Amino acid sequence: MLSEEPIGGDEPVRGDEPVRRPSRALESRQVALVDLLDRLLAGGVVVTGDVTLCIADIDLVRISLRALVASVREEWIAGGGGRDAGGTLQGTGGRYDRQ
Amino acid sequence: MNDAVATWLYAVAPTAGTSVPAGLKGVAGEPVRVVEGAGLSAVVGSVPLSDFGEEELRAHLEDLPWLEAAVRAHHWVIDNAARSGCVVPLRFATMYRDDARIRSLLDERRADFDSVLDLLAGRTEWGVKAYVDPQAFVPDSPGDRTGGHSSPGTAYLLRRKEQQRGRETAHVRATECAEAIHAALAELAVRTAEHPPQDARLAEYEGWMVLNNSYLVPDPRVEEFAAAVASLEQRFPEIRLELSGPWPAYSFTAISDSGQDSGQEGESRAQ
Numbered sequence: 203m204l205s206e207e208p209i210g211g212d213e214p215v216r217g218d219e220p221v222r223r224p225s226r227a228l229e230s231r232q233v234a235l236v237d238l239l240d241r242l243l244a245g246g247v248v249v250t251g252d253v254t255l256c257i258a259d260i261d262l263v264r265i266s267l268r269a270l271v272a273s274v275r276e277e278w279i280a281g282g283g284g285r286d287a288g289g290t291l292q293g294t295g296g297r298y299d300r301q
Numbered sequence: 302m303n304d305a306v307a308t309w310l311y312a313v314a315p316t317a318g319t320s321v322p323a324g325l326k327g328v329a330g331e332p333v334r335v336v337e338g339a340g341l342s343a344v345v346g347s348v349p350l351s352d353f354g355e356e357e358l359r360a361h362l363e364d365l366p367w368l369e370a371a372v373r374a375h376h377w378v379i380d381n382a383a384r385s386g387c388v389v390p391l392r393f394a395t396m397y398r399d400d401a402r403i404r405s406l407l408d409e410r411r412a413d414f415d416s417v418l419d420l421l422a423g424r425t426e427w428g429v430k431a432y433v434d435p436q437a438f439v440p441d442s443p444g445d446r447t448g449g450h451s452s453p454g455t456a457y458l459l460r461r462k463e464q465q466r467g468r469e470t471a472h473v474r475a476t477e478c479a480e481a482i483h484a485a486l487a488e489l490a491v492r493t494a495e496h497p498p499q500d501a502r503l504a505e506y507e508g509w510m511v512l513n514n515s516y517l518v519p520d521p522r523v524e525e526f527a528a529a530v531a532s533l534e535q536r537f538p539e540i541r542l543e544l545s546g547p548w549p550a551y552s553f554t555a556i557s558d559s560g561q562d563s564g565q566e567g568e569s570r571a572q
Contacts, residue, residue, distance in 0.1 A: 236504045237428060237545060238372050240496040240513070245551030246392035247313070247417060249406060270503050273365040 239270075306347040307396040308403055311378045312388040312549075314342040315418045319388075322381055328374040329353065338404035339411040344382045345403060348396070358394060379549045389417045390549045417554050424491060424517050426553060427546035429530060430499075431479055431512035437539035438471035472509075478537050479511035485533055489526045490516035494552035511540070515552035523547075 309328060314335075319342035325333040327346035336343045351357065361367045372393060379390045397403050407414070451459065487493050494517075498510040518526045527544060534542045 233373075233376065233545070234504070235369055235372070236499045238376055240499070241426075241515070241548060241551035242372050242375060242393040244496070245494075245554060246390045246395075247414075247554040248392045249310075249395060249410060269363045269365045269368055270500075272363070 236270075305350045307350055307353060307398060308336075308345050308400055309348045309353070310391045310395045310397065310403060310406075311344040311346070311375060312382045312390050313407070313414050313418075314344065314382065314386060314388045315415075315422075316340065316386075317342055319344070319382070319385065321378075322384075325378060325381055326374070327378050328371045333378050336400045336403045336407075338407035341407045341411065341414055343403050343407055344378060344388070345400070346378075353396065376549070383549050387418060387422050388549065389414055389421065389554055390551050420492075420553065421517075421550045424519050424550070425523065425546065426548040426550040427516050427518050427523070427526060427544060428548060429482075429486060429512060429514055429516065430510060430543045430545070431482060432506050432508055432541045432543070433475045433478075433511055433539060434508045435468065435471045435475070438474040439467040440470050475509060475511050475540075478540055482533050482537065482540070482542070483512060483514060486514075486516055486526070486529060489522050489529055490518050492517040492553050496552070512542075515548070517550060517553045 311327065311333070317337045317340050319335055321333050321335060321344055327333045327348070329346065329348040329352060331346040331348060333344060333346045336345050352361065361371070375393050379388065382388045397406065483493070494515040496513040496515065498513050499506075501507065501510070504510070516526065530542050530544045534540065
């Protein structure tokens with residue numbers, strides 16, 4: 203049943219509605235990738251594996267952020283973009299720095 | 302030659318004999334299985350080094366569609382494993398040479414896994430994000446008095462200065478609200494963890510994200526927690542709150558001697 207579902211193959215659903223129901227709320231819609239990255243790349247138990255010898259957590263986060271940023275930029279350029287399509291994402295109004 | 306494999310570790314469950322749903326597939330599309338040791342179960346899969354060797358993996362991580370599929374698969378396995386009970390999720394891309402190494406890990410770190418499992422038992426991670434429209438927090442301006450005696454240049458500079466001050470005030474006010482919201486939610490959680498605010502374009506929102514936290518909530522208090530989020534949204538109508546979860550407890554898995562911490566974890570009061 204559950205196991206038969208394709209992995210990551212679903213069309214991402216970008217519901218605007220905040221999730222209200224507390225029980226298994228994630229089942230009803232696809233988890234946002236950014237929320238997953240917050241948790242998967244910086245969270246989870248860290249033990250030293252043998253194979254991925256030194257992909258330190260900080261690298262993992264940086265590397266993947268680069269991938270995200272690059273893909274957003276591509277979308278912008280492909281879609282006609284904005285004036286600052288090639289600009290840095292760090293400077294957008296959404297940034298809020300806790301001291 | 303490269304048909305060598307490594308063992309990718311997804312999660313650790315508190316008892317031997319844990320099962321995973323039949324047909325569950327992992328990051329490489331491989332069948333997910335269980336390796337037992339030290340009275341614990343490790344949820345694992347064999348992944349080809351041709352895709353998951355250090356260099357190959359590094360290259361893949363720069364490829365967003367690949368990364369997204371892999372991250373979702375890792376999460377999917379952990380979420381499924383968690384259906385049959387509490388599990389400790391492992392950091393993405395934790396791999397060992399073979400199953401024997403997994404068994405020795407379980408042996409060596411048994412006490413660490415036990416202590417994390419103790420913390421997580423009967424509790425779930427919930428995420429809360431808060432968004433504000435900065436305009437809602439900008440103080441009313443005393444009106445446009447740019448005429449007067451000032452030259453247009455001076456008037457422009459004065460106006461800019463006032464805007465800047467207004468923005469700063471808005472930021473302080475929004476932060477104070479976010480802190481009040483966090484404090485109220487932390488009352489209902491045993492632990493809290495902060496994530497950095499997400500980039501506005503990546504997360505597709507406008508304005509400021511003033512809160513992006515995780516809360517480890519005792520299961521019996523989950524309804525209360527969701528109700529608290531709703532009532533805080535009423536108390537702060539200019540702030541939009543978004544609740545997500547339940548999450549596998551990714552943000553609350555710091556193992557004491559690893560020196561690694563997932564975000565800034567804080568102790569809270571709830572039991």
